[in-house]
Amino acid sequence: MAGKKRKAKAKIRVAHELPRRRRNAIQEAMAAHKPEDRPEWDRGAKWSNTRFYRKIIKPGTMRTVHMPLLETDLGDSWPIPVTILHGSRPGPTITILGGVHGDELTGPSTCTHLLSNAFTDEGKPLDPTKMAGTIRIVPIVNLPGYRAKSRYFPDGRDLNRHFPGDPKGSTTKRVAAQAWKYLFSDADAIVDLHSAGKGRSNMPQIRANLAHAGSNILAKAFGIEIILDSKPPSGSLRKAAIALDIPVVTYEGGGANTLDHESVKVAMHGVLNVLRSFRMIDGNPLRPRFRMLASGSHWLRAGEGGLLDMFVSAGSVMREGEVIATISDPGTPGITVDIVAPEDGLLIGAATNPFTAAGMPVGHFLPVSKHLKLLSDQIDTNGKFLVCGSQGEAVWREEQDIDEVAVEGDWSGGSVDSEWTITKEINETQADTFSDNEEEAEA
Ligand SMILES: [Zn+2]
Known part of the structure; x- marks a missing residue:
């Protein structure tokens, strides 16, 4: 049964x-x-x-x-x-x-x-x-x-x-x-x-x-x-x-x-x-795997003006109350206003322009009350919905189009501003690293 x-x-x-x-x-x-x-x-x-x-x-x-x-x-x-x-x-x-x-x-x-x-x-x-x-x-x-x-x-x-x-x-x-x-x-x-x-x-x-x-x-x-x-x-x-x-x-x-x-x-x-x-x-x-036929989308609009800081992007699966974006105003520091998901759903469109004024659209939201699991079962590590056809290799890419590169150099350590230094020993290092794969490399 x-x-x-x-x-x-x-x-x-x-x-x-x-x-x-x-x-x-x-x-x-x-x-x-x-x-x-x-x-x-x-x-x-x-x-x-x-x-x-x-x-x-x-x-x-x-x-x-x-x-x-x-x-x-x-x-x-x-x-x-x-x-x-x-x-x-x-x-x-x-x-x-x-x-x-x-x-x-x-x-x-x-x-x-x-x-x-x-x-x-x-x-x-x-x-x-x-x-x-x-x-x-x-x-x-x-x-x-x-x-x-x-x-x-x-x-x-x-x-x-x-x-x-x-x-x-x-x-x-x-x-x-x-x-x-x-x-x-x-x-x-x-x-x-x-x-x-x-x-x-x-x-x-x-x-x-x-x-x-x-x-x-x-x-x-x-x-x-x-x-x-x-x-x-x-x-x-x-x-x-x-x-x-x-x-x-x-x-x-x-x-x-x-x-x-x-x-x-x-x-x-x-x-x-x-x-x-x-x-x-x-x-x-x-x-x-499934289809959502929807007519219930609506625009989420900024209630205030200022700088719009988006926390998520279009395609994100949202739970009610989760923050979509905050608005702050450089002229009035110390105050921020959150824009939250009004209910469970999918952010099908999102603002990308941080300059915002009251009334401007921040997100296009599809409320999904009953079948949220269909969405949340198909997301990446950032909570973004994986659309059918978006995964895997680009369909137009061919084997000969793929460049294979070897990056030479030693990380000199320290800060992120450190430079790559090319060393003469690199060939030896490479030989060491790849010696395990010698058989595969042989053709
Ligand atoms: Zn168009």
Whole structure:
């Protein structure tokens, strides 16, 4: 009996943070969703060249096309590189993009790695001769913003609030219309890679409208634990895509103006999982040990201004009352104010900018009342949650990429400012040290 109970428990899909009404809406949407029967994706279906921005891409090849963001005869048309991997067999068309916000670097870095030889060469995961369907990879949509190290387009607007755009509208609206036409409107799925805004950092997480069946399936296919159920903001790529019933998710990881290795790694893990789930590339998708479908996150805000001293970082599992940060003011020494976890939960986003004013966000907090153990069973020595896909070697690293170095020198002892002294005896010392391994060293 006890054994049976345990077995049943292991099947629990953690959705306790979703309100009942929302849960019902999701259930209804999933029940109404019929698995698509797409004869054009049949292995035996006709499959030929594809076109992207007037360029032809043959089956089993990849090609980088420069697509102008603005259709102009004069001035800069802002061409951006888009790489099309056109598989040798029929399948869906997926757009993977980064840099909608020009200062968010998780997407650009992820896309760049995916386009490297370690992924696209013969026999590698994205080898187009082995692939089914078509992948469009767009490392940086907002290239003018990226060059200016800015979130925005040069007219000061946020591209992710102007979809599906208007070819006769503002500069950003025109860009949105162009991107919408060529990159998104005919896609079978969209994965939009983001980071937190300036001065903040996010732990790897997926944001999706779970009451949209296609997006729900895509969100789970990504293969990570934290999924925030959120209705997309007006003008966002997510909203425009869902209006056309195109599955879409936003991945969030790291922060603006920084390159977070772990977030990039998890993003690549997620993209490959999505492609495997769609049967576009070989292999089975990796799945997390559990999923948290959540809508109950909230922002913890500074009650005072001054210097914010963060004790923990994004991804930390917190117990109620544990200190997240303290605020002090150099103008008023002797007084500090603690910001504590309001309940048990997960800090999914955290401030990284120590300059703070009353009302500024310090943390993005996901209260987890019932299933905290799922989180606390999967943490590192600093109490940080280990996201599925974040462990082990970087998937894009190859044996020949690993430099092996021998550091020569003797520590002269004393203070940390002491210098390394190179000694002639080092070769002898080394010979001594490694003599035990002589057999292994011999080849
Ligand atoms: Zn963003």
